[in-house]
Structures are given as structure tokens and as C-alpha cells.
Amino acid sequence: MEMKLTIGWLSLMGLTILGWWLGHHMATGTLLTLIVVVLTVIKGQWLIDQFMELRHAPRVFRFLVSGWLLLLGGAMAVFLT
Template identity: 40%
Template sequence: MDTHMHGTPKRATWLWLSLIGATLLTWGMGTHGAAGTWAIAALAAISFWKGAVIILDFMALRHAPLLWRAITMGWMILVWAVIAIAYLKGLGQ
């Protein structure tokens, strides 16, 4: 296996463990009533980071051609933009 293109098993394990940790952190924030602008921003940032790790590392696109990275990361950014717009629009009501 080409570790330059796909990373190492040790890196994948650490990323996987950090994804589990981030999931538990966001779950804990949600179940313990974290609210407010900073909590929402933290949840959004953590979930965006998780999406980027999955796209770039677990889908093995970190060293893929720019077009593939742009399509997948662009899709995630578009989805987050729609979520942010809906959230901000909901605040105004």
C-alpha cells in the first residue's frame, strides 16, 4: 500500500479515535443543553472538521486531483451554507 497516497494505519486509527471523541463531545454538548452562539459555532466547526477528515482521509481524496477535492469539499460547504442560512433565518422569526 502506498502510504503517501492513503496514509498509514496508525494515522487512520488516530483520526478514527479523534472522530469518535468529537462525536462524543458534540453528543455531550447536545444532551447537557449547551446553547448560545458559541455552542452552535463550536458544534458547526467540529462537524465541519469531521466531514473534512472523512472526505480527505477516509475517502482517500487528500492526494486526489483538485477537481475531486473541490467537488466533495464544495458539496459539504454548500450543505453547511444552507444549514447556516436556515439557522440564521430561524433566529429572525
């Protein structure tokens, strides 16, 4: 269990560093913005499943939180591009 959390945490940190690197070293544009938003939504879903432990929760709770995340990610994609 401890190793699974460590791997999850390191993976989340890797995605965060990748998003930061893309934002600072790549040319700006719509595609870059969408890539960073998608990385953020992936990290958010991972946090919802692993660290908030909603993977085994009743589906309605998982769908509500995941739906909120997708709504937020969609709004970011629309307003930032």
C-alpha cells in the same frame, strides 16, 4: 498506516462525543448550534481527506466534494440558527 487510521478514527469519535456532549449538557442557542455545525464540517473534511482518500486526488474532485460540504454546512448554519 494502521496506527494512522486508528488515531484518525479515535479523533473522529472524540469530535462526535464532544458534539453530543455540547448538545446535551450546554444551554441552547445560536453559538452552540454554530459550534456543533463547525465540528460537523471539520469531521466531514477529515473524512473526505483521509477515508475517501481525496487528499491526493486531482484538485477539482477535492474542491467539488469540499465545496459541497461547505455549502451543506452553511445551509445548516443558516436554517438551524
